[in-house]
Amino acid sequence: MGFNSFRFILIFLPILLCGWYGLNKIKFYEVADLFLVMMSIIFYDSFGEGLYKILLLSIFVNYGISVLIYYIDNRKADSKGKESIKKIIKVIGVLANLLLLFYFKYLGFFTENLNALTGTTFSAKEILMPIGISFFTFGQISFIIDRANGEAPCYSFTEYALYTAYFPKLTQGPIAFHKEMIDQFKDKSLRHYDADKMAKGIMAFIIGLSKKVLLADNLAKAVNYGFTQTYYLDTITVALVMLAYTFEIYLDFSGYCDMAYGVSLMLGYKLPVNFNSPYKAASSKELWQRWHMTLSRFFIKYVYIPLGGSRKGKLRTMLNVLIVFVLSGLWHGAGWTYICWGLMQGLLVVFDNLGIIGISDKKRSEDNNNVKKEKYLLGDKALVTIPRGLGNAITFVLFLISLVFFGSKNMTYALQMFKRFFFWTYPGFLYRTVENLAIPENYVFRQLLTQLGMQNAVIWVYMITFILLLAICAVVMRMKNTMEIIEETTYSKKTVAAFVILFVWSFISLSNVSTFIYFQF
Known part of the structure; x- marks a missing residue:
């Protein structure tokens, strides 16, 4: 269900807009956020093969890293020791994201070239690559690096999930940084219906x-x-x-x-x-x-x-x-x-x-x-x-x-x-x-x-x-x-x-x- 489909234009988009503005109208802001996350997952799942599970796994793991950094920041320890641990976590977090990307996108290419160079006969199972994995993985890498460097707070799970799964940017970008999206999600004044924005x-x-x-x-x-x-x-x-x-x-x-x-x-x-x-x-x-x-x-x-x-x-x-x-x-x-x-x-x-x-x-x-x-x-x-x-x-x-x-x-x-x-x-x-x-x-x-x-x-x-x-x-x-x-x-x-x-x-x-x-x- 891409943007250029009958299902998106005639069904998904009207339901999305009605639900979003309806929930915000009665000031159910957290429910509205969860609704938008759910609709984003449904949009992603519409491409089939149950690949939304990979997206959810990526969200949970990266948010877990963010929470871990939060506990380290609040430990009673010297700042130099905290920074060293956070650097290690940053490296592990980035590598975990790159490993996910490597497995789904580059494993076959790597195996093929390894065989050509060494004469080996390793085989890589044909793996279906999740749509847009490069986009949402790079977004999360940027967050983990900023989080470990002290440039990003520990957002709530809903805020982080919404930032990562936000369907307009999910499958083909743009690669938005966490601050430029989550700051908007937090601004309640942006949740009211605006005729000019709608027209544009x-x-x-x-x-x-x-x-x-x-x-x-x-x-x-x-x-x-x-x-x-x-x-x-x-x-x-x-x-x-x-x-x-x-x-x-x-x-x-x-x-x-x-x-x-x-x-x-x-x-x-x-x-x-x-x-x-x-x-x-x-x-x-x-x-x-x-x-x-x-x-x-x-x-x-x-x-x-x-x-x-x-x-x-x-x-x-x-x-x-x-x-x-x-x-x-x-x-x-x-x-x-x-x-x-x-x-x-x-x-x-x-x-x-x-x-x-x-x-x-x-x-x-x-x-x-x-x-x-x-x-x-x-x-x-x-x-x-x-x-x-x-x-x-x-x-x-x-x-x-x-x-x-x-x-x-x-x-x-x-x-x-x-x-x-x-x-x-x-x-x-x-x-x-x-x-x-x-x-x-x-x-x-x-x-x-x-x-x-x-x-x-x-x-x-x-x-x-x-x-x-x-x-x-x-x-x-x-x-x-x-x-x-x-x-x-x-x-x-x-x-x-x-x-x-x-x-x-x-x-x-x-x-x-x-x-x-x-x-x-």
């Missing part, structure tokens, strides 16, 4: 739903076919498939985050923003300040800074950046393709940090609207300075190329995709690829051409559909992001009508429900 939440949800259903899912039809037919593709088809995939992966994940933000806002709470128009970035470094922002800040706080950050010289800084990005790649998936993707992105950020290329950006002066001043990204003393537009284009293309690793099922397929991309081949599977775009929106045109005996011309309907989808995506990427749109939108009749049409169109398209790409992470 609905708008954000509709925008996210349309990104997913109308754009990402339709692009996925051609993309998925392309990645399974790598050995038969020609250069043009590879380029178009990769362009479509670059749009799809962004629209899929940002669409989910928009819906999660919208649902949470309907409940009165704000989730941390995860995207800030990343394809407007003019460098790889800037892109990662805009893409999956909560994952980036997690790695900066709990990996990059503890490793020394940028305080130990340039070489150490470069190494720290590479470590963070390799771990980021491994976080996304257990495979060498993800590691190579992370390494490539890390090398690009290291290159940006060297300051060889600078980005010039002309901005209007605040003092005089008629005078423009030069703003520099990556420093104003670079060897070469290029316009922001050119930097944006280069950054986008480099990110597109890196996604060959991200989307391929193994390194063999990735290398074959590169071969097809960089060494000209034609003809290929372009027609067969776009044939997958037999979607409801072009049904009338297909039927009309068929009735006129022009079956061969139907392929041009698919081609035009593909080009239109790519063009629409390109326009969407240059628009204001969802947060800016919902803050600036006025509730006029035209606006309401536009959102109603967008919702109805998306809702009708739910017959082709698909899962989100980031569910697997």
Whole structure:
């Protein structure tokens, strides 16, 4: 039962909102919290296989560690001894969470590579990975570290369970820190129905739903076919498939985050923003300040800074950046393709940090609207300075190329995709690829051409559909992001009508429900 399903929109969400605001209206605040925890568990359990038990086990164990730290803090002992014990508990707690993640996500990958290196024949039982395990595990790791460092109090069990299981962020993030969510849960003034928040939440949800259903899912039809037919593709088809995939992966994940933000806002709470128009970035470094922002800040706080950050010289800084990005790649998936993707992105950020290329950006002066001043990204003393537009284009293309690793099922397929991309081949599977775009929106045109005996011309309907989808995506990427749109939108009749049409169109398209790409992470 994802956000993009009839069950969620028609059944789960109405029950949730009625129960939540009803219980808070009569000031049954603790019961309301328990109700929200229960609904979050039901949402998670709807994905099947009883994997909610893993989530509950993780919550109980981590909360137990928090209580243990509480008793240590209140013991009659010297502070130095307490800190030593808490450090040990912190290490054990982090390792316990990583072990859980390793067992479900990386055991098969580790065993396979161990066998390849040593010639052994160990076998790992096929284990079903709980959806979103990387997201809720990282959230709890951040809590355990902050708790042991004295940066987090011992919350009540209900508060902690609600923070961890809160369903809008549970399966695909964002990775919210404990304070930014629990402080909101404690604020009783946020529990009253707010028409403005509800309206903005609905708008954000509709925008996210349309990104997913109308754009990402339709692009996925051609993309998925392309990645399974790598050995038969020609250069043009590879380029178009990769362009479509670059749009799809962004629209899929940002669409989910928009819906999660919208649902949470309907409940009165704000989730941390995860995207800030990343394809407007003019460098790889800037892109990662805009893409999956909560994952980036997690790695900066709990990996990059503890490793020394940028305080130990340039070489150490470069190494720290590479470590963070390799771990980021491994976080996304257990495979060498993800590691190579992370390494490539890390090398690009290291290159940006060297300051060889600078980005010039002309901005209007605040003092005089008629005078423009030069703003520099990556420093104003670079060897070469290029316009922001050119930097944006280069950054986008480099990110597109890196996604060959991200989307391929193994390194063999990735290398074959590169071969097809960089060494000209034609003809290929372009027609067969776009044939997958037999979607409801072009049904009338297909039927009309068929009735006129022009079956061969139907392929041009698919081609035009593909080009239109790519063009629409390109326009969407240059628009204001969802947060800016919902803050600036006025509730006029035209606006309401536009959102109603967008919702109805998306809702009708739910017959082709698909899962989100980031569910697997």
